[in-house]
Amino acid sequence: MSPSEMAASLWRNRNLIFALTKREVVGRYRGSIMGLAWSLFNPILMLTIYTFVFSVVFKARWGLGGEESKTDFAIVLFVGMIVHGLFAECLNRAPGLILSNVNFVKKVIFPLEILPWVAFGSALFHTAISLLVLLVAQLILTQQLVWTVILFPLVLLPLVFATMGFAWFLAGLGVYIRDIGQITGMFTTVLMFLSPVFYPISALPARYQTWLQINPLTFIIEEGRNTLIFGKVPDMGQWGIMLAIGILIAWGGFVWFQKTRKGFADVL
DSSP states (O other): OOOHHHHHHHHTTTHHHHHHHHHHHHHTTTTTTSHHHHHHHHHHHHHHHHHHIIIIIIIOOOOOOOOOOHHHHHHHHHHHHHHHHHHHHHHHGGGGGGGGGGGHHHTTTGGGGHHHHHHHHHHHHHHHHHHHHHHHHHHHSSSSSOGGGGGHHHHHHHHHHHHHHHHHHHHHHHHHHHTTHHHHHHHHHHHHHHTSSSSOOGGGGGHHHHHHHHHHHHHHHHHHHIIIOOOOOOOOHHHHHHHHHHHHHHHHEEEEHHHHHGHHHHOO
């Protein structure tokens, strides 16, 4: 249950995690005519829809100043959707990870703690494709990319730890409380509207901004936009605090999972 075992398990089973992640990604599109091309088509379609609905229908503006084009709002919005999508996909799948792999619990000796890593790896693949679409769209529209793009993985690091912590917690809890999957789906939907996905945090009154800062996605989304679009370096002081909190959440979730796994076979 130690933090070192949390990291050691990831390293020890890295090849198995990669193989299972690859199988899951490929298996999702197996039998379809377009195959893996769907993973590229979906974010392109969504970016196009966002651009049309928010820029043409609602005529929304982000308040960037100057000549804000119709696509600017969609690009800024898409960054928030990418970050929230990574977090939401992992959390929504977490409660069913053990329930959908009963054979791993009862019939074979298997490192169950890697299942959330497999789910995260699959979500990360689709996040990377969406990010690629975003960067290509920026390159086409502005003919340039800001150098701070390379810092985006660093910005995501606290979210990686926090997501894994929640995933381990929900994976263990989901075995004993089957309704948790329904609650998680509602929670991630509500969280999308309580995060600065569709609006900048500066658009809210000061008294609400304080509450929104409690949301762990707020910092990641705001700094993600800074690095991907606005060419700003992240606030490293706040990033360090978020990283420490993320690691604590990851460790807490790992400890919970390791303690609750002893009863999985009896419940299932």
